[in-house]
Amino acid sequence: xxxxxxxxxxxxxxxxxxxxxxxxxxxxxxxxxxxxxxxxxxxxxxxxxxxxxxxxxxxxxxxxxxxxxxxxxxxxxxxxxxxxxxxxxxxxxxxxxxxxxxxxxxxxxxxxxxxxxxxxxxxxxxxxxxxxxxxxxxxxxxxxxxxxxxxxxxxxxxxxxxxxxxxxxxxxxxxxxxxxxxxxxxxxxxxxxxxxxxxxxxxxxxxxxxxxxxxxxxxxxxxxxxxxxxxxxxxxxxxxxxxxxxxxxxxxxxxxxxxxxxxxxxxxxxxxxxxxxxxxxxxxxxxxxxxxxxxxxxxxxxxxxxxxxxxxxxxxxxxxxxxxxxxxxxxxxxxxxxxxxxxxxxxxxxxxxxxxxxxxxxxxxxxxxxxxxxxxxxxxxxxxxxxxxxxxxxxxxxxxxxxxxxxxxxxxxxxxxxxxxxxxxxxxxxxxxxxxxxxxxxxxxxxxxxxxxxxxxx
Numbered sequence: 038x039x040x041x042x043x044x045x046x047x048x049x050x051x052x053x054x055x056x057x058x059x060x061x062x063x064x065x066x067x068x069x070x071x072x073x074x075x076x077x078x079x080x081x082x083x084x085x086x087x088x089x090x091x092x093x094x095x096x097x098x099x100x101x102x103x104x105x106x107x108x109x110x111x112x113x114x115x116x117x118x119x120x121x122x123x124x125x126x127x128x129x130x131x132x133x134x135x136x137x138x139x140x141x142x143x144x145x146x147x148x149x150x151x152x153x154x155x156x157x158x159x160x161x162x163x164x165x166x167x168x169x170x171x172x173x174x175x176x177x178x179x180x181x182x183x184x185x186x187x188x189x190x191x192x193x194x195x196x197x198x199x200x201x202x203x204x205x206x207x208x209x210x211x212x213x214x215x216x217x218x219x220x221x222x223x224x225x226x227x228x229x230x231x232x233x234x235x236x237x238x239x240x241x242x243x244x245x246x247x248x249x250x251x252x253x254x255x256x257x258x259x260x261x262x263x264x265x266x267x268x269x270x271x272x273x274x275x276x277x278x279x280x281x282x283x284x285x286x287x288x289x290x291x292x293x294x295x296x297x298x299x300x301x302x303x304x305x306x307x308x309x310x311x312x313x314x315x316x317x318x319x320x321x322x323x324x325x326x327x328x329x330x331x332x333x334x335x336x337x338x339x340x341x342x343x344x345x346x347x348x349x350x351x352x353x354x355x356x357x358x359x360x361x362x363x364x365x366x367x368x369x370x371x372x373x374x375x376x377x378x379x380x381x382x383x384x385x386x387x388x389x390x391x392x393x394x395x396x397x398x399x400x401x402x403x404x405x406x407x408x409x410x411x412x413x414x415x416x417x418x419x420x421x422x423x424x425x426x427x428x429x430x431x432x433x434x435x436x437x438x439x440x441x442x443x444x445x446x447x448x449x450x451x452x453x454x455x456x457x458x459x460x461x462x463x464x465x466x467x468x469x470x471x472x473x474x475x476x477x478x479x480x481x482x483x484x485x486x487x488x489x490x491x492x493x494x495x
Contacts, residue, residue, distance in 0.1 A: 039071065039108060039112065041067055041068050041070075041071035041105050041108060041109070042068045042071070043068070043071070043072050043075065043180070043182075044066075044068040044069045044071070044072040045180075047064075047069055047072065047073075047174075047177065047178070048064045049174060050064070050424050051064050051065060051154070052170050052171060052173070052174040053170070053466055053467060053468075054166060054167060054170070054348060054465075054466025054467065055156070055164060055166050055170075055348050055349060055350050055466050055467065056146075056154050056155060056156045056157065056164070056170070056467075057073065057154050057155040057157065057170070058145055058148065058152060058153070058154030058155075058467065058468075059152065059153070059154060060151050060152055061096075061098040061102075061151060061152065061153045062098075062151075065098075065102075065153055065154065067101055067102060067104070067105035068105070070102045070103075070105040070106040070109065070155075071105040071106065071108060071109040072109065072177065073106065073109065073155065073177065074105065074106040074107065074108065074109020074110040074112070074113075075109040075110075075112060075113055075182040076109075076173070076176060076177040076180075076182060077089070077106075077109070077110055077139075077141060077157065077159075077173075078109065078110040078111070078112070078113030078114070078115040078182075078183065078187070079113045079176075079181070079182045079183040080159060080173060080176055081115065081139045081159055081160070082113065082114065082115060082183055084139075084159060084160050086115070086138070086139050086160070087114070087115055087116060087187075088115065088116045088117075088118065088137055088139075089110065089115055089116075089117060089118070089137065089139040089140050089141070090117075090118050090119075090120060090128065090131055090132060090135070090137050090139070090140030090141070091103060091106065091107055091110070091117050091118070091119050091120065091140060091141050091142075091143070092119075092120035092121065092122075092123040092125075092127065092128040092131070092140075092142050092143070093121070093122060093123070093142070093143035093144065094122075094123075094124070094125070094142075094143065094144040094145075094222070094223040094284065094285045095122060095222065095223040095225070095226065095247050095248075095249050096144070096145065096150065096152075096153050096249045097150075097249045098153045099122075099143050099144070099153060102143050102153060103119075103143055106141060106143065106155070107119065107189060110187065111186065111187035111188065111189060112184065112185070112186075112187070113182060113183045113184060113185055113187065114183060114184070114185020114186060114187050115185070115187045116187045116188045116189075116190065117187060117188070117189050117190070118131075118135065118137060118190050118191075118192050119189055119190065119191045119192070120191075120192060120193075120194055121191065121193075122223070122226060123194060123195075123223070123226075124223045124224050124226070124227065124285060124286030124287070124383075124385075125142050125144055125146070125156065125223075125285040125286055125287040126198075126286050126287050126381050126382065126383035126384075126385070126386065127194050127195070127198050127227070127286075128140065128142045128194075129287075129381045129382075129383075130194060130197065130198045130201060130381060131192070131194040131197075131198075132158070133379060133381075134194065134197050134198075134201070135192065135194075138158060138160050138161040139158055139159055139160060140157075140158050141155045141156065141157050141158075142155070142156040142285075143155055144156060144223070144284070144285040145284070145285075146283060146284055146285045146287070146288075146467075147255075147256050147257035147259075147283040147284045147285070147288065148284070148467070148468075149251075149255065150249055150250055150251055157170070157173070159173070162354060163350060163353050163354060164349060164350040164353065165350065166348060166350030166351055166354075166466075167350075167351075195227065195230075198227075199227075199230060199231065199234065201377075201378075202231060202234070202385075202386060202389065203234050204377060205376045205377045205378045205386075206235065206376075206386075206389045206390070206393055207393065208235050208237045208238070208392065208393055208396040208397075209237075209393070209396035209397030209398075210237070210396070210397075211237065211395065211396045211397070211398070211399070212237050212238075212239060212396075213237060213238055213239065213277045213278070213392050213395050213396050214239040214241065214274065214275070214276040214277050215232070215238055215239070215240060215241065215276060215277060215278055215279070215280055215388070215392060216241045216242075216243055216267060216270045216271050216274060216276045216278075216279040216280070216292075217232060217240060217241070217242055217243065217245065217279075217280050217282070217388070218243040218244050218245070218258075218264075218266065218267040218270075218279065218280070218281045218282065219242075219243075219244060219245050219282045219286075220244050220251060220253065220254060220255070220256035220257075220258070220263070220281065220282060220283065220284065221244050221245075221246060221247060221248035221249075221250075221251050221252060221253060221256070222247075222251065222256040222282060222283060222284035222285065222286065223247070223284065223285050223286050224282040224283075224285075224286035224384065224385060225244075225245050225246060225247040225248075226247055227385075228242070228245055228282065228385060229242060229245065231385050231389075232385070232389070235389075235392075237396055238392060241270065241274050241276060243266060243267060243270050244266065251284070253266060254266060256282075256283050256284035257283055257284070257288075257369075258281030258282065258283055258288065258289060258290025258369055258384075259283075259288065259290055259300075259301070259367065259368045259369040259417075260416075260417075261298050261416065263281070263290075264279070264281055264290055264292060264298060267279040267281050267290075267292050268292050268296040268297075268298070269296070271292050271293075271294065271296050272295075272296040275294075276294065277294055277395060277401065277402065278291060278292060278293060278294060278391065278392070278395070278402050279291070279292030280292075280384070280385075280388035280391075281384075282384040282385060282388075283369060283384060286383065286384055286385065287349070287370060287382045287383060287384060288368060288369030288370055288382070288384050289301070289304075289369050289371065289384035289385075289387040289388055290369055291304050291388070291391065291402070293401065293402035293403045294401045294402055294403060295403055297403070299402060299406075300328075300367065301327075301365050301366065301367050301368070301369055301370075301371065302323065302326075302327035302328045302330065302331045302365065302367055303328070303330070303331075303406055303409070304365070304371070304387075304391065305321070305323060305327070305331055305363070305365035305371070306330065306331055306334045306406060306409055307391065307394065307402075307405045307406065308363055308365075308371075308390065308391075308394075309321055309331075309334065309335055309338055309340065309363065310334070310338065310405070311394050312362060312363060312375065313335075313338040313339065313340055315375075316362040316363075316375060317362075318359075318360050318361060318362055319338075319339060319340040319341060320340065320341045320342075320343050320359060320361060321335040321340050321341065321342050321343060321361075321363065321364075322343045322345055322352065322355060322356060322359065322361045322363070322364035322365070322372075323342070323343070323344060323345070323364065323365045323366070324344070324345060324346065324347040324348075324352065324365070324366040324367060324368075324449070325344055325345070325346060325347060325446065325448065325449050325450070325452050325461055325463070326347060326366070326367035326368075326417060326461060326472075326474050327344070327365065327366075327367055328412060328414055328476060329412055329458075329459070329476060330409055330410055330411055330412060331365075332344070333410050334409055334410075343359070343361075344446060344448075344452075345364075345448065345449075346448045346449030347366060347367075347368070347449050347463065347466075348366075348449075348466055349366070349370050349382060352364050352366055352370065352372060353372060353380055353382070356372050356374060356380050357380060360374075361374065362374055362375050363375070367417065367474075369384065370382040371387045373386070373387075373390065376390075412458065412476050412477060412478060412483075413458075413476065413477050413478070413479060413480045413482070413483040414474065414475070414476040414483065415473075415474055415475045415476070415483060415487055416474070417472055417473070417474050418472065418473045418474065418491075419465070419470050419471075419472055420470060420471040420472070420473065420494055420495075421469065421470060422464075422469055422470055422471050423469050424469045427464040427465070427469065427470065427471050428464050430462075430464075430471055430494060431450050431451060431462060431463065431464050431471070433493070434451050434462050434490070434493050434494070435447060435451045437493060438451055438453050443455070449463050450462050450463020450464060450472075451463070453490075455486065457477055457478045457479070457482040457486075458475065458476045458477035458478055458482045458483060458486050459475070459476050459486070460473070460474075460475050460486050460487070460489070460490045461473060461474045461475070462490055462493075462494060471494060473490065473491070473494065475487040475490065
């Protein structure tokens with residue numbers, strides 16, 4: 038007899054665009070985790086699987102949720118390989134290394150400490166997204182769960198993961214001083230070991246003790262305000278760069294030697310300048326939030342820009358389908374499929390790839406961007422909404438753009454393209470928000486475009 042109960046009325050709003058996520062103690066608890074475990078174990082058996090992976094981040098609620106989830110899964114007859122505390126990239130590495138496709142990573146990524154959730158993979162697609170998650174929601178609500186007695190096997194993926202990174206990174210002769218800020222998130226458990234494998238790295242750790250309260254700053258390095266400590270430390274230490282990591286370790290933020298933030302679309306320019314000549318497929322994948330500077334530079338390098346929808350799950354699948362060598366999201370997810378690193382978005386690894394480039398040149402991070410055509414872009418703007426209302430707003434903006442005769446890309450929200458810039462308005466897939474970004478050839482262009490579309494949103 039289980040100490041957990043099947044939960045009959047799980048909020049449909051926790052089944053989001055890329056994962057299952059909610060505030061622990063409100064729309065997520067152990068009974069819900071147990072029920073999702075029952076559903077997941079039953080669901081993957083119908084796809085022909087009898088084994089899965091489970092790992093979890095360093096949040097306080099992750100251990101009890103893991104216990105309940107695993108009991109639910111094994112109660113259906115599915116065997117669990119339990120990774121325990123690990124980063125999301127370590128979990129992804131285990132999927133590939135152990136050749137186990139289905140799994141659940143318990144994490145709320147970069148969300149505040151009170152959140153938790155599940156990144157779910159049902160098969161070899163990778164993390165489920167969109168309609169796949171909604172189909173699973175319906176299956177869970179129907180409650181036709183299987184019964185059985187599965188086993189639990191623990192596996193420590195750490196050394197395999199470290200060996201994989203070491204084999205993929207080849208530093209040059211230049212010694213690089215780097216400040217590494219893990220924001221007290223899950224990457225804190227392994228960050229020093231990763232960077233200390235390379236003697237040419239002089240590591241200056243910052244907020245590198247694991248603490249699920251995230252006491253120093255919010256664990257999202259894509260937001261400039263969260264990187265102030267990192268900027269200050271880079272300047273104080275006269276470091277070559279700063280690397281910031283998010284709560285579960287799969288996203289990166291970069292600070293240059295001048296304490297300036299290098300947004301990921303510009304990080305991508307540095308990577309493409311380094312790899313374009315060596316890769317066969319010269320199509321560059323990036324999400325709809327990225328600057329036109331990236332597309333311009335890809336063309337200049339002899340490549341073809343491919344603008345796609347935002348989202349780890351969507352991007353990772355597109356990387357495979359299109360056989361892309363590299364892909365990037367403004368949020369800090371970057372995907373490499375060369376150097377024996379297979380499509381795992383990993384903040385620590387992404388930082389190492391930039392360090393690798395620096396170690397083979399006498400240029401600074403800022404100098405690696407010399408000659409880039411720059412535009413005037415807003416930061417990503419987040420507007421509070423409701424999960425019901427946000428899609429209506431996007432529909433209204435799309436209708437407005439069509440009536441105005443604007444050229445639009447609607448693969449993810451609405452991106453309206455103009456001769457003097459662009460506007461992007463989309464519904465967030467991770468929370469009750471609308472996100473927007475604007476760019477212009479001049480500051481005046483950006484301001485005019487932003488004012489037009491923000492008025493529509495409000």
